[in-house]
Amino acid sequence: MGDTKSEDNSTKRMFLRSTSAVPRRSNGSSNFPFSRAKSVQDIQTSNQKRSRSSIFLIEDLVQCGICLDKLSEPRMLPCQHTFCLNCLQAHLMAITGRKIRKNHMPPSKEEIQAAVTETNNEIACPTCQIPVNVGKGIEGLQQLPNNVYIDSLLKLLEETNGSLPQTPTRLTPETRCIKCQTICEFKEERCEHCKQIFCKVCWAEHLLTLKNNLFTLIENIRESEVRLEHRLQDFYERCNKVGVNIQKVTDEMISDIKAKEIDSLNQLENIKQQEEKTANMLKEHLTSTKKEIQLLSFDSIPSDKQKVELFMNFHRAASKMFNEISQMGETRLLFDPKTFKVKQINEFFNRATSGEDGDVVDSGDIGNPLESVETMTSYYLNRLFNPKLVWTKCPRPAGLGIPPWSKNLLYITATDRKVVLIMDRTLFKIVGKLTAPNMLCTQGIAFSEKLLEIYVSDKWKHCIHVFSSEGDYLRSLCGLGSGPGELRSPEGIAINWRNLLIVADVGNDRVVVLDPLDGQHMLTLGLRNKRTELQAPTGVAVYKDRIIVADNGNHRIKVFSDIGEKLFEFGSLGSGKGQFRTAEVVACGPLGFILVGDAGNGRIQVFTPNGDFVRVIGSYGEAPGKFAWISGLLVTPQLEIIATDYKNKRLQIF
Structure with a gap:
């Protein structure tokens, strides 16, 4: 792996020398950075190698570190690393999805979009992991500045696409390390936690980081246990307060209902006493009328007219009492649970106010x-x-x-x-x-x-x-x-x-x-x-x-x-x-x-x-x-x- 880095640094130095505005001189007598002893063929071969290396390096520089493809709508983070706008948006959605995941169930796309829109979002640079605040919504990423240097390289590639020599076949994107961006030929390691690819060296460091995070997780769990206990105690206290309030309100309602019960029973008792009073009066009238009739010597009355008149008087009195007796006990008593009132209804059919002919009297003549x-x-x-x-x-x-x-x-x-x-x-x-x-x-x-x-x-x-x-x-x-x-x-x-x-x-x-x-x-x-x-x-x-x-x-x-x-x-x-x-x-x-x-x-x-x-x-x-x-x-x-x-x-x- 060290050889690979050395070769990559050598290639970068060659690119800087080949693209410099003033060519460097090797011994002060020539404008070409190679020995006079070299043959023309060697010079041509060397130039071709430098050209291929330069093109390779340019394509490497304009490659997105997330999708490993040529940058599209490049946006530069404050750490100077540049990525595709769409890749940054997808990266933000993935981070937000992991944050709001509940019960190990992945959230829906609509839930993620709502979370991205409602809160200030922070992402870590996929290359250097420096946190960056991008504001609310996907639109915050669009406000990031363009990388002018990268834009120039992209335009250069577009203009010289037809005349540059064929670049060598690239390695598959899956073999690029997410941390050091090294392209290797050995089998990569993919982390199932963060879904990223690491080289062997970075993989070992990543595993060590995960191990250290476990100890941090243990401390967080302990703190959460204490926090849970405090929250539970606080909830119990609130429940007790509500329970006391329920008992207080219930006692007040029971007291109020008891008072209404006493009033209703008093109403019923008054109705009962009034009915008894009426019945006792009827009993007295019946007894006195009966005695008067029994003591009456009907035959001793000299005039027939007086006899008829006396009979009619007794008959009217008796009929009135009989009518009153027939209405006794017919009163229906209704208890209204809403108002706690006892109502008396004296008739099965209730007539409304009406005129002599039985029709309702209305105002106006139509x-x-x-x-x-x-x-x-x-x-x-x-x-x-x-x-x-x-x-x-x-x-x-x-x-x-x-x-x-x-x-x-x-x-x-x-x-x-x-x-x-x-x-x-x-x-x-x-x-x-x-x-x-x-x-x-x-x-x-x-x-x-x-x-x-x-x-x-x-x-x-x-x-x-x-x-x-x-x-x-x-x-x-x-x-x-x-x-x-x-x-x-x-x-x-x-x-x-x-x-x-x-x-x-x-x-x-x-x-x-x-x-x-x-x-x-x-x-x-x-x-x-x-x-x-x-x-x-x-x-x-x-x-x-x-x-x-x-x-x-x-x-x-x-x-x-x-x-x-x-x-x-x-x-x-x-x-x-x-x-x-x-x-x-x-x-x-x-x-x-x-x-x-x-x-x-x-x-x-x-x-x-x-x-x-x-x-x-x-x-x-x-x-x-x-x-x-x-x-x-x-x-x-x-x-x-x-x-x-x-x-x-x-x-x-x-």
């Missing part, structure tokens, strides 16, 4: 709303829409319907009761029900005035149940499947003017038109290339020759003709005016106004027959007039709006 679309719009805009009836124990209600043969009845599908409840709207009382052994989850309801039949969709049975107007079970239509005449989780249902059955086939993403007699498939709405543009439609309504569909999955309302042609659509996802978050149900009122049960937003939205927004009714909540999830919607000819709320188990009439 005349007859049925005259035109404009007057109907004004009606919806000016009416208060306060609930005049709230049924708070409606069992998971869904679809609603008023039969054409009995306008005072209201049919309500109860999803978890497997029945359809029948309410008398004048008495606000349940008077009957529809049921069948094979019903599972009643959903939508529709009526055929022509056939005097009732149709109920069954979401879990995947069929349509048919009843007579008297409530007798007649048959079922369709069954589970996706073919014609088959259904999958049907919900909304309606009868159009042609006496055809319109069904929202939710599971099959379609709305189908069926024959109500045998369930024969007649038409599929919105069908294009054997697929529909609907996604989980849940509600349908009809007005004259129009079919209105609540396209639940797309948060839109789509209007079709009765032959399946789409006329227009409106709505989008959101909570603004005219937007929906799960358009669950749809209903049509007089003049074709469209009402949409915007279940996700807890409200009803009103639109004109052309889909123009009019107003919002209600909002999300549990109080009367609000909704948690609208599951049924109906508009009566008298412009009453009836809505069911699945989550609140409530029916409201506006």
Whole structure:
């Protein structure tokens, strides 16, 4: 190896002599650095050797110490060593990758690029290992200066490429030592730690360095053990502080809850004592009235008129007491865990403030709303829409319907009761029900005035149940499947003017038109290339020759003709005016106004027959007039709006 270095130094001296501006003289009498005794042939041979050595040395000088190829876009480090710009960038990425490696797993390219961009970077010169701060990002390397000397040599090589003699075959780049840059013919040594190549001499030094680093690593491990112990103790202290805070807050909350508990129990006790006081008073009245009647000598009263009058007085007193007794114990007590208040509800049905005719009293006079679309719009805009009836124990209600043969009845599908409840709207009382052994989850309801039949969709049975107007079970239509005449989780249902059955086939993403007699498939709405543009439609309504569909999955309302042609659509996802978050149900009122049960937003939205927004009714909540999830919607000819709320188990009439 020493011979190789000597030869390399000799070559450098020859290069300096051959490229000097003033030729050196050997004995003061000649301009040529060789003896006069040499022959011309020897002189030519010597010149060729010098030329080849010079070219070899020039190529060695313009060779990158990283890629071992000719320099490209050379950049000079402060230590004067020059490398390719791309090689320095790759070198920086490799160093950063080793720094951020976690759990012996190599980081991704994106993680390395982020680390290079976010921090000030420092690299060690690949030749002399002097650290160099290159700033943030790959761009910091581009700010390094060019090596003017190297640039000149590169230009010289480019200009004389065609006239210089052929350079000898170079050794393979893998045999260049990363430390001393020596090119050797012996087998190199590659370090698996730093992925660099060393000559035999430098390899021994490198192994010694690794050995010394092991002792340094041991010291670092010891320091880390102590640091870990301190950090663990500090973490334990923080945990203890948080635990003390948790106990303190918990004790305060328990104390507060205990105080609220005492207040609630006192409220309950006061209600109980008040009820006992009322009961004792009734007992006294009953006892005294009974004694008066027992002590009364009815026959001793001379006048028949006085007898009748006395009887009526006792009868009125007794009737009043009987009425008060009938109301005793009917008060429902509700405990609100949010406010810790005990509430009393005295009636099953709660009436809102209303006028003499039962309609909600609104301000302003808008005349007859049925005259035109404009007057109907004004009606919806000016009416208060306060609930005049709230049924708070409606069992998971869904679809609603008023039969054409009995306008005072209201049919309500109860999803978890497997029945359809029948309410008398004048008495606000349940008077009957529809049921069948094979019903599972009643959903939508529709009526055929022509056939005097009732149709109920069954979401879990995947069929349509048919009843007579008297409530007798007649048959079922369709069954589970996706073919014609088959259904999958049907919900909304309606009868159009042609006496055809319109069904929202939710599971099959379609709305189908069926024959109500045998369930024969007649038409599929919105069908294009054997697929529909609907996604989980849940509600349908009809007005004259129009079919209105609540396209639940797309948060839109789509209007079709009765032959399946789409006329227009409106709505989008959101909570603004005219937007929906799960358009669950749809209903049509007089003049074709469209009402949409915007279940996700807890409200009803009103639109004109052309889909123009009019107003919002209600909002999300549990109080009367609000909704948690609208599951049924109906508009009566008298412009009453009836809505069911699945989550609140409530029916409201506006």
